[in-house]
Ligand SMILES: Nc1ncnc2c1ncn2[C@@H]1O[C@H](COP(=O)(O)OP(=O)(O)OP(=O)(O)O)[C@@H](O)[C@H]1O
């Protein structure tokens with residue numbers, strides 16, 4: 001199993017939910033977060049001004065989606081996200097992937113893929 005953490009533009013959440021529904025994911029956890037990437041949140045050239053202090057980092061609203069999936073779903077999700085969630089402009093987001101050792105459905109005690 002793999003956990004995929006996808007950080008995307010808020011307006012792309014519905015499309016990502018459709019992709020995850022199509023691969024029959026067992027569940028997902030979604031949070032509203034603030035973040036920046038390599039542009040440090042700078043939308044236009046110049047130094048940002050926040051509450052009177054000069055700063056070189058600005059945080060933009062993003063959506064963080066955590067989903068634990070079977071190993072063989074990972075590449076399908078990446079392909080669909082690249083096709084349907086990318087706009088081609090900076091700030092489209094990122095996907096981070098890590099191994100998940102085990103999963104347990106608390107109600108039944110099922111383990112591993114069966115618990116997803
Ligand atoms: N290295 C990172 N660690 C943690 N979160 C990150 C990292 N890079 C990006 N993020 C998160 O992803 C969001 C979107 O990042 P973004 O798409 O701007 O990345 P980027 O590297 O600047 O790529 P691009 O040049 O396409 O904009 C950020 O606002 C932040 O929440």
Ligand SMILES: [Mg+2]
Nearest residue numbers: 037038039091
């Ligand atoms: Mg960026």
